[in-house]
Amino acid sequence: DRTIDLAVISGDGIGPEVVAQGLKVLTAVLPPDVALETHPYDLGAKRWHATGETLTDEELERLAGHDAILLGAIGDPGVPSGVLERGLLLKLRFAFDHFVNLRPSTLFPNTESPLAGRPEIDFVVVREGTEGPYVGNGGSIRKGTPHEVANEVSVNTAFGVERVVRDAFARAQARPRKKLTLVHKNNVLVHAGHLWKDTFDRVGREYPEVTTDYLHVDAATIFMVTDPARFDVIVTDNLFGDIITDLAAAVSGGIGLAASGNINPTRQFPSMFEPVHGSAPDIAGSGKADPTATVLSVALLLRHLGHEAEAARVEAAVTADLAERDAAPVRTTDEIGDALAARVAR
Amino acid sequence: DRTIDLAVISGDGIGPEVVAQGLKVLTAVLPPDVALETHPYDLGAKRWHATGETLTDEELERLAGHDAILLGAIGDPGVPSGVLERGLLLKLRFAFDHFVNLRPSTLFPNTESPLAGRPEIDFVVVREGTEGPYVGNGGSIRKGTPHEVANEVSVNTAFGVERVVRDAFARAQARPRKKLTLVHKNNVLVHAGHLWKDTFDRVGREYPEVTTDYLHVDAATIFMVTDPARFDVIVTDNLFGDIITDLAAAVSGGIGLAASGNINPTRQFPSMFEPVHGSAPDIAGSGKADPTATVLSVALLLRHLGHEAEAARVEAAVTADLAERDAAPVRTTDEIGDALAARVAR
Numbered sequence A, B: 001d002r003t004i005d006l007a008v009i010s011g012d013g014i015g016p017e018v019v020a021q022g023l024k025v026l027t028a029v030l031p032p033d034v035a036l037e038t039h040p041y042d043l044g045a046k047r048w049h050a051t052g053e054t055l056t057d058e059e060l061e062r063l064a065g066h067d068a069i070l071l072g073a074i075g076d077p078g079v080p081s082g083v084l085e086r087g088l089l090l091k092l093r094f095a096f097d098h099f100v101n102l103r104p105s106t107l108f109p110n111t112e113s114p115l116a117g118r119p120e121i122d123f124v125v126v127r128e129g130t131e132g133p134y135v136g137n138g139g140s141i142r143k144g145t146p147h148e149v150a151n152e153v154s155v156n157t158a159f160g161v162e163r164v165v166r167d168a169f170a171r172a173q174a175r176p177r178k179k180l181t182l183v184h185k186n187n188v189l190v191h192a193g194h195l196w197k198d199t200f201d202r203v204g205r206e207y208p209e210v211t212t213d214y215l216h217v218d219a220a221t222i223f224m225v226t227d228p229a230r231f232d233v234i235v236t237d238n239l240f241g242d243i244i245t246d247l248a249a250a251v252s253g254g255i256g257l258a259a260s261g262n263i264n265p266t267r268q269f270p271s272m273f274e275p276v277h278g279s280a281p282d283i284a285g286s287g288k289a290d291p292t293a294t295v296l297s298v299a300l301l302l303r304h305l306g307h308e309a310e311a312a313r314v315e316a317a318v319t320a321d322l323a324e325r326d327a328a329p330v331r332t333t334d335e336i337g338d339a340l341a342a343r344v345a346r
Ligand SMILES: CC(C)[C@H](C(=O)O)[C@@H](O)C(=O)O
Pocket: A085, A089, A090, A242, A276, B187, B188, B218
């Protein structure tokens, strides 16, 4: 089948603007014999304000039938914290078993880094996506009283840890430096940490060419700002991955350039690709949003669907575009999308 | 009583070297009518290797009788991860109810920051010290099998959250900028997050002069590298505090300058002061360890015991010493201690 059947959740704020550019570039890069079918889904804050719904069972079922999902950004300040996160974003990651949350960090030419001396940065974080403190197994008793106790449970299974660790080793093996760092906090979270470290060491024996090391999450944040070049592939738990990938994005050109894939490598369910940034309501509609993170997420989507050459073309276009950006006048969202689409079409 | 009865846990690696300088400065700064009594405790990796003991009940009971504890660093690579952390360091924090883990970050003159442009950095993190995922309420079933499940439980109580939030508001109120930021992840850890946010908002109404804001922990790491000047006082949970204070130390001159106090503000039990850095076995005995973090921890100790003027003198000595450091030849641990002791004695 040479058709890509894509669900599109544009979402809120700058979401629709950046998704439009992602689709523009996707359309431009696809070879003539691959058709693109897009199916928009009206989900997010606007929908919730209008209907009180986050995601219906019927929508979830329909979404399951597509090849992949492209998501822009979800949320606005009017929605209580947690409603759309738990009811939509995390619901999709869990329902579609997106156990590999892939977040590459590259410091592209001519981008700004807050780090002095612009170190070389080129690593990828493989964040577990279906376990840890994200499972929603918490609760409170005596809520709102002086005797409230609120618990959150981090659940970690041999099955869940091993599959993501295997994925990370395979990715490390395929990269020139072949280095994999496990990030956890096994001196304090000893039970989960033991499972992660044991699994990491055991699977590692099957990859003798991969150099491994271990860092506590607190130490990992230090290296992220003092020596990010030391990282090649990082594998880590859902919450630690959330934290260090925002930091990674910040040091490598900013959250405006950070792409991510919520991937189910078994392809049993569609994978979902989204920029790491949020809906940025303050700049929505102004044409100031940088669509690059979405375009880079489209590259991850192409790679996941087996279009490696096209993925590489998109990434090369972004690199070239950024390299020439300091010479260019400030461009709108649309103009950046046009420029990238023109480059991949060449 | 004009005697400071101090328990000293020098520990391993560079611990004894930096503690010696801390005591040197403490002795030099105390007024003639305040005596210092030190009681060494042989605890840490060396002791564990020799006896298999981390901390006996008898020692814990004796420790409880001192005015305060000065700790150097604990651990060496030969001790399995978690043994000394859970059996000694965290045991002390929990036994002595150190619910305020105080970690100031200041970018001193002439220190190196990995951040371009050396932003102004002067904030303090109030990290909760007795709850969260640190409580040790985890466990595994079917350990070592493909069906293992390892859980970690974060426990948060109204009592525990409110007392540390109150402490943080009082600290913010006492500072010129009067700003307090709550760091959590209440869009995902909704139960614990709700308790924290609710408590924060409620206590905040008693402090109308304090400006408040809220950041998710992932976003907080971004600001830590792009705009650390935005922070004045931060209050956060035990694990988030662990992570962001290492990052804070890294951006403000490095872990070699970061001080901390594990404080029980009720004074029911002794508080414990320690540099944030570890035992650094690779440089132990070489005279290369910088004792400044320990000396700054001594300042926190002095302040906690009510010797504000002396605390300020120690901090001023460190600032002056660092300001002249780039002119000075590289000094040994001992020479830095001597220089600081001489300054505070003047
Ligand atoms: C919005 C939130 C639920 C999400 C997360 O915590 O995973 C976001 O921070 C991310 O990193 O994609």
